[in-house]
Amino acid sequence: MTGWIRACGLDDIEQEGARRFDHGGKTYAVFRSPDDEVFCTDGLCTHEAVHIADGLVMDYEVECPKHSGAFDYRTGAAKRLPPCINLRTYPAKVEAGEVLVAVG
Template sequence: MSCWTEVCEFDEIDDEDVMRFDHAGKTYAVYRLNNQAYASDGLCTHEKVHLADGLVMGNVIECPKHNGRFNLTTGKALGAPVCVNLKTYPAKVEDGVIFLDLA
């Protein structure tokens, strides 16, 4: 069952960038890449640092603390120091607004 939650205007996030989104006591990272929206848990699986403070390079988000990297489209951990994948969430853009399925 889907539970779509409105996040922000699509244009609020630059291409190849990330934004923090807090909802119901949880933090998410919302990305814009190649004119599409993506989302993952907002904290690095290594040291619980906010990924929204990190750097997006193509389809990779780099954690700002220890440079752990994840594929932002799949959540796959790409090497030390991160070894646990990020949980990702379905994202869509409708009428210029990003929605996440947080169910």
């Protein structure tokens, strides 16, 4: 693991929202849950490589904006077809109002 990297400010993500984060030539998605926890997943849908942070976020799921497949962003689990491959997840935390993720 490469250590903790700043993804964005917590206030940059609406509650039940997502934000795209690019680092090291890879795209990630950072989510803010209804209870203000933060989570990080790969940024592209496993079905057709669409930016997952552009999808609808409700409760603990994100819906892919292209084919309406859904993932649990806490675990990366594919919850609704067409995706059948889970998203990879990464540790995320908030310190001093900054969202930090551990990618690598």
